[in-house]
């Protein structure tokens with residue numbers, strides 16, 4: 001059984017998708033043992049409570065420096081002894097020590113088709129604003145392993161979503177979540193939990 005810690009920052013809709021797919025068996029051999037949020041009072045914490053999952057807040061506001069926050073975040077994650085850390089709408093730069101501690105055991109969901117519209121400054125609604133500004137016809141989401149860079153780790157799964165002529169950033173974000181994020185993040189976790197992901201350099205093969 002794979003023990004998973006899910007890190008969140010806000011709405012927790014990706015967390016909810018994981019909870020639901022563990023409950024309906026689409027994700028097997030896995031259990032969420034903890035949820036960690038960098039913000040107080042967010043819906044993701046309510047979702048964890050409703051599912052009976054232990055949740056903690058590690059907020060930068062509670063620490064004198066970024067280094068102390070980083071240390072506390074890593075310490076809190078390690079206390080759960082996870083085999084996988086999932087970043088589900090987690091808007092925190094993962095420190096190098098964290099990446100090294102959980103090498104190839106951190107999966108992130110990004111709301112674009114990496115390498116487009118990713119990297120520093122591309123998160124949440126900003127991604128979809130940039131997509132609409134550029135006028136691309138197809139966007140989507142990417143589930144990838146986290147390395148020392150920002151959105152640069154080996155890609156696990158991607159799913160395309162068409163941009164509609166009347167899309168706003170909000171309508172596009174919602175459709176990318178519904179049609180892509182909430183599908184490929186749980187699927188990536190199921191593949192990981194059942195040892196179907198094989199990383200060779202920057203490539204991931206599934207099987």
Ligand code: GRF
Pocket residue numbers: 008009010011012013014015044088089090109110111124125173177181
């Ligand atoms: C979504 O846009 C997701 O792509 C991004 O964070 C936003 C909120 O996700 N990673 P969630 O509802 O908190 O899972």
